[in-house]
Amino acid sequence: xxxxxxxxxxxxxxxxxxxxxxxxxxxxxxxxxxxxxxxxxxxxxxxxxxxxxxxxxxxxxxxxxxxxxxxxxxxxxxxxxxxxxxxxxxxxxxxxxxxxxxxxxxxxxxxxxxxxxxxxxxxxxxxxxxxxxxxxxxxxxxxxxxxxxxxxxxxxxxxxxxxxxxxxxxxxxxxxxxxxxxxxxxxxxxxxxxxxxxxxxxxxxxxxxxxxxxxxxxxxxxxxxxxxxxxxxxxxxxxxxxxxxxxxxxxxxxxxxxxxxxxxxxxxxxxxxxxxxxxxxxxxxxxxxxxxxxxxxxxxxxxxxxxxxxxxxxxxxxxxxxxxxxxxxxxxxxxxxxxxxxxxxxxxxxxxxxxxxxxxxxxxxxxxxxxxxxxxxxxxxxxxxxxxxxxxxxxxxxxxxxxxxxxxxxxxxxxxxxxxxxxxxxxxxxxxxxxxxxxxxxxxxxxxxxxxxxxxxxxxxxxxxxxxxxxxxxxxxxxxxxxxxxxxxxxxxxxxxxxxxxxxxxxxxxxxxxxxxxxxxxxxx
Numbered sequence: 001x002x003x004x005x006x007x008x009x010x011x012x013x014x015x016x017x018x019x020x021x022x023x024x025x026x027x028x029x030x031x032x033x034x035x036x037x038x039x040x041x042x043x044x045x046x047x048x049x050x051x052x053x054x055x056x057x058x059x060x061x062x063x064x065x066x067x068x069x070x071x072x073x074x075x076x077x078x079x080x081x082x083x084x085x086x087x088x089x090x091x092x093x094x095x096x097x098x099x100x101x102x103x104x105x106x107x108x109x110x111x112x113x114x115x116x117x118x119x120x121x122x123x124x125x126x127x128x129x130x131x132x133x134x135x136x137x138x139x140x141x142x143x144x145x146x147x148x149x150x151x152x153x154x155x156x157x158x159x160x161x162x163x164x165x166x167x168x169x170x171x172x173x174x175x176x177x178x179x180x181x182x183x184x185x186x187x188x189x190x191x192x193x194x195x196x197x198x199x200x201x202x203x204x205x206x207x208x209x210x211x212x213x214x215x216x217x218x219x220x221x222x223x224x225x226x227x228x229x230x231x232x233x234x235x236x237x238x239x240x241x242x243x244x245x246x247x248x249x250x251x252x253x254x255x256x257x258x259x260x261x262x263x264x265x266x267x268x269x270x271x272x273x274x275x276x277x278x279x280x281x282x283x284x285x286x287x288x289x290x291x292x293x294x295x296x297x298x299x300x301x302x303x304x305x306x307x308x309x310x311x312x313x314x315x316x317x318x319x320x321x322x323x324x325x326x327x328x329x330x331x332x333x334x335x336x337x338x339x340x341x342x343x344x345x346x347x348x349x350x351x352x353x354x355x356x357x358x359x360x361x362x363x364x365x366x367x368x369x370x371x372x373x374x375x376x377x378x379x380x381x382x383x384x385x386x387x388x389x390x391x392x393x394x395x396x397x398x399x400x401x402x403x404x405x406x407x408x409x410x411x412x413x414x415x416x417x418x419x420x421x422x423x424x425x426x427x428x429x430x431x432x433x434x435x436x437x438x439x440x441x442x443x444x445x446x447x448x449x450x451x452x453x454x455x456x457x458x459x460x461x462x463x464x465x466x467x468x469x470x471x472x473x474x475x476x477x478x479x480x481x482x483x484x485x486x487x488x489x490x491x492x493x494x495x496x497x498x499x500x501x502x503x504x505x506x507x508x509x510x511x512x513x514x515x516x517x518x519x520x521x522x523x524x525x
Contacts, residue, residue, distance in 0.1 A: 004030040004247070006510075007277040009254040009267050010284030010451065012040025013058075014490040016237035016248075017503030018282050018510070020075050023244035025511060025521045030275060031241065032267060034253040037231075038238055040284075040449060041457050042499060044229025048436030052324040052388050053381045055230040056440065056448075057457060058499050059372050059390050060342060061085065063214075064233075065221035067145050067501040074504075074522040081236035081243075085224035086377045092218060093333075093340035094191040095425055097347060101333040102191055103340065108219050119185035129182045130216040136170055137213055139163030146505045147478045148494045151469030171464060173209035175201065176349070190349045194368055197394055199498070200316045200458055202356050207464035223342060225374045229381060233499070257281055257290070257486065259299045264486035280485045280510060284503075286451040286459045287311065287472040287492035301482050307473055311466065316359055317397040317442030317455030321415050323389040324382070324436040328373050329426045343371045345425055362400035364410065366417035369393045386435070393418045397442045397454040404454075407443040415439045451490075458497035459490070468494060479509045 006022050008015045011033025019029045037043055041057030048054060065085070068074050077083040092104040103114040108127055116123035139161060148154065158164035170178060175196030179189045192212055193203040201208035217223075226232050238248050256268040258276075266276035283290045291300065291308045331337040346352070347367045355365040372390040375381040381388045395414065399406040423429045440448070442455035451459060460466060469477040471494045479487055489506035491497040511518045 001274055001276060002030070003266075003276040003278065004028045005277065005279045006030070006282060007032065007267050007275050008282040008284060009257070010040070010490065011035070011038035011248060011250070012284050012451075012490055013042040013234050013237065013499065013501070014503035014506070015040075015282065015284030016234060016241065017069065017501055018284075018489050018506045019246055019248075020237050020240045020244070021504065021507035021521065022510065023241050023246035024075060024524065025516050026244075027279065029241065029246040031246070031248045032252050032254055032269070032275065033248065033250045035449075036251050038248050038250055039231050039234030040451075041497075042230050042234045044231030047438040048322060048324040051383045052386070052436065053229045054322040054388055054438065055374075055390060056320070056322070057445075058230040059374065060223045061226055061230065061233065061499045062217060062223040063144070064499045064501040065224050066217075067504060068522075069145075069501045069504050071221070072522070075237075075240050076525075077233070077236040077240060081239045083232055083236040084227040086227060087222040087224050088339075088341055088377055090336055090340045091223055091342065093337045093343040094187070094194070094346045095331065095333050095337060095343060096187055096190070099332040099425060100187070101331070101335070101337045102187055103336050104218050106219055106222050111219070115188065118187040119183070122183045122185050122188045125182055130219060133213040133216045135163055136167045140167035140171075144495050144500060145502065146508050148469050148471075150477060151474060154469055170213065171210045171468075172206060174206055175203040175208040175212050176353075178209045178212045179203075186348060187346075190346045190352065191344070193349050194344055194346045194352055197352075197356070197368075198370070199462060199496075200314065200318075200394070200456060201462065202316070202360070204353065205461075205463065207462065207467060225341060225377055227378050227380060230499075254285075254294070256294045257283070257483070259295060259483055262299060263484040277485070279514065280487055282487045282489055282506060282510075284488075284490040285492075286453055287488065288453060289451060290488070290492075295483065299483055304482055311460050311472065312463070313454050314456060314461040315362070315396050315398055315454065316356075316394055316461075317445060318392045319364075319395045319411075319414055319418060319442065320390070320392040320440045320445075321419065322438050323391070323434055325387040325389055326433050326435060327385075327428060328376055328387040329371070329389065329422070330428045331426055333425070339376065341372060341374050341376045345369050345371065345421060356394070359394060359396045362396045362398050364395050364399070364414045364417075366393060366414065366421050369418050369422055371422055391418060391422060395442055397446075397456070404443045404446070407441040411439055411441040411444075414441075456497075457491065459492045462496045467496065471496065479506045
């Protein structure tokens with residue numbers, strides 16, 4: 001029987017981060033991953049044609065740029081293990097129905113010049129909005145790379161200052177509320193409203209307002225393109241873990257958490273084998289998998305499983321298609337749009353809201369794809385002169401008239417409609433430019449990773465009642481669980497899905513419990 005100090009169930013990037021920090025601290029760690037490649041949603045594969053590297057979920061790394069894991073290189077991922085990022089000057093393009101375009105540059109002044117074509121008022125308001133957003137975020141001081149405080153304590157803290165109260169107002173508002181407060185042009189309101197949807201929110205959902213405050217990040221550290229694909233982050237973490245003596249097991253599924261004497265003692269595999277953990281088990285799985293399927297109720301407080309069962313699932317997921325191309329897309333909008341690796345096609349706000357309403361009722365849409373061509377800046381992703389394209393669109397998980405299983409019937413048809421939307425704004429995306437194509441429906445996302453219940457890579461929606469100190473449940477935001485020596489990380493914990501590198505927060509909590517000096521660990525060469 002194998003035994004380690006710590007066993008991590010689930011080898012997504014957050015689980016790998018926890019393991020890497022603990023391995024650097026001198027602990028014997030083992031990561032157990034069901035896929036044949038660790039990384040979860042942060043994986044790059046050749047799924048179309050050999051030589052073309054495609055991201056199959058995560059595609060750009062923004063939030064993690066502010067994490068000390070990256071900007072202070074605490075694990076040496078950049079200095080020792082080859083992780084590299086490119087941060088383009090053109091951060092984002094929003095293309096409208098008439099093929100006009102709003103370009104977001106790292107430079108605020110250049111961005112304002114682009115906004116000015118739609119509204120002088122909005123161009124003048126934008127720098128003030130960015131400054132306001134920074135102040136609101138600073139006033140909130142909600143931890144993103146360490147465990148958040150209980151929600152009630154956070155609200156009490158916020159109520160002590162004017163900007164703190166403003167932060168609370170924003171997080172209780174919708175993205176559409178905030179966009180309409182600041183801007184007047186249909187283009188700016190539609191752009192910000194569409195941006196909110198990137199986190200699988202509906203822009204009228206209360207709680208989505210704070211996501212707009214991430215917009216100024218474009219002008220700070222910026223969105224980073226990982227050289228070689230998103231999966232290079234996971235590969236660097238795996239190299240770090242192994243360098244410090246850790247183990248990463250792939251094609252190995254966890255069936256249960258072994259609990260004895262009210263403590264987590266290890267994991268039980270699908271094969272019946274057990275891997276023991278002397279100090280702790282870390283779950284990088286969906287909280288519903290963990291507490292409803294892997295731990296018997298008698299090991300949990302009375303009523304706890306019912307609270308977990310009550311966590312609300314949404315119906316918004318994504319349809320992804322990746323293409324191998326002879327040449328990069330050329331947009332009818334022209335100019336700097338053709339140099340934008342990150343682009344959103346934006347209908348009117350009314351059209352967007354109606355399509356999202358349809359999504360709630362199980363009706364697929366195709367009006368507003370997100371389009372990424374990272375090979376514009378990273379030539380390692382495709383053979384010389386060729387390109388990769390990544391297109392995704394928000395779609396319902398459960399379809400009207402048949403539920404999720406209908407996706408196997410309509411996947412190709414819906415993907416074709418989305419591709420036609422992109423083609424309508426380009427001049428060169430005919431069949432002769434497409435070398436290969438791969439499609440993943442919302443149901444396929446769940447099949448790939450059962451932690452993504454209903455195809456949700458956030459695990460469950462980031463509403464106010466399921467965010468901050470309420471995530472995964474009120475009273476349990478500190479990354480510990482009712483089972484002693486069992487910790488959590490990943491999208492079920494604050495701040496949710498996306499590449500935040502939030503596994504660092506779990507490592508901090510565990511080292512505190514183990515009486516290990518985190519600062520000394522990260523200061524080691």
